[in-house]
Amino acid sequence: MSTWQVERQEGEDGEVTLSVAEGTPLSPWDAGAALRIVGTPRTRLEGVEKVTGSAQYAYDVRLAGQLYAGILRSPHPHARLTRVDTTAAAALPGVHAVISLADAPDIDWYDDSKLFDPTLRFAGDEVAAVAAEDEDIVADALRLVVAEYEPLPFAIDIVAALAPGATPIHEGGNVESEKTYERGDVEAGLRAADVTFDRVLTTQTAIHHSLEPHGCTVAWEGEGVTVWESTQSIFDVRQQVAEKLGLGESQVRVIKQHMGGGFGSKQIVWKQTVIAALLAKRSGRPVQLMLDREGESLAVGNRNPTRQRLRLGATADGTLTAIDVTIHQAIGAHSAGGEGSNTAGLYQTLYACPNVRTSQTGVYTNTGPAVAFRAPGYVEAAFALETGMDDLARQLGMDPLALRLTNYTGDDQSKEMPFSQPDGLRACYEKATVAFGWGETIEQPAESHRRRGVGIAAHHWVGGAGDPPGYAWVKLNPDGRADIITGTQDIGTGTRTGLAMVAAEELGFTLDQVTFHLGDTALGPYAPVSSGSATMATIGPAIRAAAAEAKAELLAAAAAFLEEPVERLSVRDGLIRVAGEPEDRATPVAAVTGSMSPHMIQTQGARGGNPEDVSIQTFGVQCAEVEVDTRTGEVTILRVVAAHDCGRIINPTTVDSQVIGGVTQGIGFALTEERVVDAATGIVLNANLEEYKVPTVSDIPGIQNVHVGIPDLKANPTGSKGIGEPPLIPTAPAIANAVFDAVGVRFYDLPLSRSRVVDALAARERQGMPA
Amino acid sequence: MGRHRHTVTLTINGETHDLAVEPRRTLLDALRDDVSLTGTKKVCDMGNCGACTVLVEGQAMYSCLLLAVDCQGLSVTTIEGLGHDGQLDPIQRAFIEADAFQCGFCTPGQVMSLRGLLDATPSPSDEQIERAVTGNLCRCGAYLHIIDAGRRAVVLDREAKEVRDVHVAG
Numbered sequence A: 001m002s003t004w005q006v007e008r009q010e011g012e013d014g015e016v017t018l019s020v021a022e023g024t025p026l027s028p029w030d031a032g033a034a035l036r037i038v039g040t041p042r043t044r045l046e047g048v049e050k051v052t053g054s055a056q057y058a059y060d061v062r063l064a065g066q067l068y069a070g071i072l073r074s075p076h077p078h079a080r081l082t083r084v085d086t087t088a089a090a091a092l093p094g095v096h097a098v099i100s101l102a103d104a105p106d107i108d109w110y111d112d113s114k115l116f117d118p119t120l121r122f123a124g125d126e127v128a129a130v131a132a133e134d135e136d137i138v139a140d141a142l143r144l145v146v147a148e149y150e151p152l153p154f155a156i157d158i159v160a161a162l163a164p165g166a167t168p169i170h171e172g173g174n175v176e177s178e179k180t181y182e183r184g185d186v187e188a189g190l191r192a193a194d195v196t197f198d199r200v201l202t203t204q205t206a207i208h209h210s211l212e213p214h215g216c217t218v219a220w221e222g223e224g225v226t227v228w229e230s231t232q233s234i235f236d237v238r239q240q241v242a243e244k245l246g247l248g249e250s251q252v253r254v255i256k257q258h259m260g261g262g263f264g265s266k267q268i269v270w271k272q273t274v275i276a277a278l279l280a281k282r283s284g285r286p287v288q289l290m291l292d293r294e295g296e297s298l299a300v301g302n303r304n305p306t307r308q309r310l311r312l313g314a315t316a317d318g319t320l321t322a323i324d325v326t327i328h329q330a331i332g333a334h335s336a337g338g339e340g341s342n343t344a345g346l347y348q349t350l351y352a353c354p355n356v357r358t359s360q361t362g363v364y365t366n367t368g369p370a371v372a373f374r375a376p377g378y379v380e381a382a383f384a385l386e387t388g389m390d391d392l393a394r395q396l397g398m399d400p401l402a403l404r405l406t407n408y409t410g411d412d413q414s415k416e417m418p419f420s421q422p423d424g425l426r427a428c429y430e431k432a433t434v435a436f437g438w439g440e441t442i443e444q445p446a447e448s449h450r451r452r453g454v455g456i457a458a459h460h461w462v463g464g465a466g467d468p469p470g471y472a473w474v475k476l477n478p479d480g481r482a483d484i485i486t487g488t489q490d491i492g493t494g495t496r497t498g499l500a501m502v503a504a505e506e507l508g509f510t511l512d513q514v515t516f517h518l519g520d521t522a523l524g525p526y527a528p529v530s531s532g533s534a535t536m537a538t539i540g541p542a543i544r545a546a547a548a549e550a551k552a553e554l555l556a557a558a559a560a561f562l563e564e565p566v567e568r569l570s571v572r573d574g575l576i577r578v579a580g581e582p583e584d585r586a587t588p589v590a591a592v593t594g595s596m597s598p599h600m601i602q603t604q605g606a607r608g609g610n611p612e613d614v615s616i617q618t619f620g621v622q623c624a625e626v627e628v629d630t631r632t633g634e635v636t637i638l639r640v641v642a643a644h645d646c647g648r649i650i651n652p653t654t655v656d657s658q659v660i661g662g663v664t665q666g667i668g669f670a671l672t673e674e675r676v677v678d679a680a681t682g683i684v685l686n687a688n689l690e691e692y693k694v695p696t697v698s699d700i701p702g703i704q705n706v707h708v709g710i711p712d713l714k715a716n717p718t719g720s721k722g723i724g725e726p727p728l729i730p731t732a733p734a735i736a737n738a739v740f741d742a743v744g745v746r747f748y749d750l751p752l753s754r755s756r757v758v759d760a761l762a763a764r765e766r767q768g769m770p771a
Numbered sequence B: 001m002g003r004h005r006h007t008v009t010l011t012i013n014g015e016t017h018d019l020a021v022e023p024r025r026t027l028l029d030a031l032r033d034d035v036s037l038t039g040t041k042k043v044c045d046m047g048n049c050g051a052c053t054v055l056v057e058g059q060a061m062y063s064c065l066l067l068a069v070d071c072q073g074l075s076v077t078t079i080e081g082l083g084h085d086g087q088l089d090p091i092q093r094a095f096i097e098a099d100a101f102q103c104g105f106c107t108p109g110q111v112m113s114l115r116g117l118l119d120a121t122p123s124p125s126d127e128q129i130e131r132a133v134t135g136n137l138c139r140c141g142a143y144l145h146i147i148d149a150g151r152r153a154v155v156l157d158r159e160a161k162e163v164r165d166v167h168v169a170g
Helices: A049-054 A087-091 A135-143 A157-164 A186-191 A234-245 A271-283 A293-298 A345-349 A378-396 A400-406 A424-436 A496-507 A535-560 A587-597 A652-671 A729-744 A753-764 B026-034 B090-098 B107-120 B126-133 B143-169
Strands: A003-010 A014-022 A067-071 A080-084 A095-100 A126-133 A146-152 A175-183 A195-203 A214-219 A222-227 A252-255 A287-290 A306-314 A320-332 A356-364 A450-461 A469-477 A480-486 A516-517 A569-572 A577-580 A601-606 A618-629 A632-644 A702-706 B006-012 B014-022 B053-056 B059-062 B075-077
Touching: A003 A601, A014 A067, A049 B090, A049 B107, A067 A095, A067 A271, A067 A293, A087 A126, A087 A516, A087 A753, A095 A135, A095 A271, A126 A135, A126 A271, A126 A287, A135 B026, A146 B143, A157 A320, A157 A356, A186 A306, A186 A320, A195 A378, A214 A496, A222 A234, A222 A271, A234 A252, A234 A271, A252 A271, A271 B026, A320 A345, A320 A378, A320 A729, A345 A356, A345 A378, A345 A450, A356 A753, A378 A400, A378 A450, A400 A424, A400 A450, A424 A450, A424 A618, A424 A632, A450 A729, A469 A496, A469 A535, A480 A535, A496 A516, A496 A535, A535 A569, A535 A587, A535 A601, A577 A587, A601 A702, A618 A729, A632 A652, A632 A729, A632 A753, A652 A729, A652 B143, A753 B075, B026 B053, B053 B107, B059 B107, B090 B107, B090 B143, B107 B126, B107 B143, B126 B143
Parallel strands: A067 A287, A222 A252, A320 A356, A480 A516, A632 A702, B006 B075
Antiparallel strands: A003 A014, A067 A126, A080 A146, A095 A126, A175 A356, A195 A306, A214 A222, A214 A287, A306 A320, A450 A618, A469 A480, A469 A601, A569 A577, A618 A632, B006 B014, B053 B059, B053 B075
């Protein structure tokens, strides 16, 4: 049975908070557990809805009298809004509401700013918004808004923002945050090294480009409001909308059944949700406000660009003696919140090293605010660290795999405790390199301008462990079917299916005896944001707990119904069986649940706490083979093999899709994706899907996901950890290392665009080095 | 309103619709907002991504690049128009079997691009399958499974056609 304990804590300011410890003790499904559903490949529960177009996304809500809305954005990277006049826009036939600095309520936003602020800090900052009867009228009305600006000096990148005399983007200057970490003595470690690496590496700004833009549909009913939002967190939207509008949480209902991609960018509440709510209030009509592709590119998050000076040292046998990194990352015009971009984390944890120093500085720039993008920080750090490791291996004449294994650790050195699965990364190395054929000679094409190479990269990831709180309900209906209800959301990752499998497994039901409900704050219990690869590991145990309790009650009822001792009863494939009795005498669950109608078995499960003596991490290794055309600089990915430790694999089908999808995004990050800002004007030059190059079907090679699948029995009672973010982390460095292997030129800056590659090859030729 | 609207008659999924639209109204907006067929998705609105792909007179087209008034008298098939007698279209079945989507937002466009291909070319090569969806972006990165779905769909489509032919002959 579940436990629930509450403890009073009083802060220095006298504020009282209650901390809650709860959970249902469950023995983990160990490696020998005979599981019938978990671990088997299953197609998605929502498949039919998605292939028929009936799946309702926020963009697809159509309400009676619904208006459409749009936002006017600043054309300047930094300016004072000296005048805004929406009179003509408001007078346009078909326009029902406008909002701007001239008449907006005083609502705080970001650090020290407002929903509509007189200071505009990036090209794309919100200036005004209108709601009208169709999207064409919205566009006409936005053109009629009169806005006058006094341009201010601006800084669009790290170097400019930190230069002496740079324009301060916020009071207090352009340093947003500083974090340092140190263990051992890196200078002594570097002195003890036989080989060193010392380089500045940079990674670019990437845009999430979820195909469904950010946005929502909002409808008021009295003092309550319903928000259909494209979000990774219905409960955070509820809390934020309530706070910004001065409502109670229970006056706000947030619904999200399907979402067209988020990748981190939809884990916080952005301005347009509150703007839409205000427009709906003013017009007395439901309002849909979905961003256009330009707004999506400018204003609702990006992967922060980084500049990392990395120093590594190793002795002749490959033992790392020092890791020293100084990281600057441009967080854009505002601290947007959400999952932090912990670029320093990988350096502190991936390799055994006694001497580590990290320094991470967040820098304000006059560009759109950054927000978590699938494994924030780790993707950026992996490029730099794994490039450096590859370079050390070359200097030492060691195999890059051997160098990594030499510095293997089963301990989290920053937390000074073992990993919950100390052999997870080792298994990834083995699985990936065996499947890839690491160490085998690759065949070079006959044409001398086509050069092939292979590369490897590894990672750990701080996410995937899951945390309390998170809840689920189970309801056994008279017809013998189970409803599973939770307030989490399926962000496209297969959450519904994986969690339904956990429920069916624990109940002893078939998967089609389970109906899954999520994505509605009014109808389901609390679940946290879907971020940090945490949903399976947070909600899976809660569902297992609720299902275990429901099964116990079901068996007790069955014992009475069948007049058998409960110890002899079990449930399998939706049938209640009596030990020792023939299979064909099994009793359908419905016979028992129907006989107690209208009484029903209804239970709640809560996510318990994590163990305090181990560090729960996820791990992965990828190997890539590439071909470089030395005449054009084109890098073609020939194949990628991935092996990731996500604990027990609940649904191999959706894990494969996650890994293949992550590698695909990684290929884009490695080769083509980059937000380009014009240095002279501060304007984003490729705020669209024409000139911002995401991978197409023709860019993607064979990607093989090798299952690791070691249940992490210390992590939680399902033994499963997250796989959402990790597959993107090692892809770019594996590719960059393969490019070096192919052409002998090291790249320290991403992306490996054709121009960058061809320029580097030309520069080498000019230096008279052999091609 | 004083807005200049034209009446345009479209055959959408076999049904006749008379719409009063401004000349600048795209077929995409007409489908989604005037007819409430929201299966067709709006992503880039400028012909870069393929999420709005529909069949116009049997040809896969980006509906964001077509004006509704230019489609007078034409036959349009959207994702909602696929499938017969309550059965999924073979391509839809193949997408589910191959797990050829994650978020699903690009899926209607991908399916319609392949429907256009298979209607014209019942036994396409792998290259033709790839070519058919090369203008359909998938940000979740399901491309490998989309190609797999295309291959499966060729087989399923042939089987479905044989069943239909038997019914017709019978």
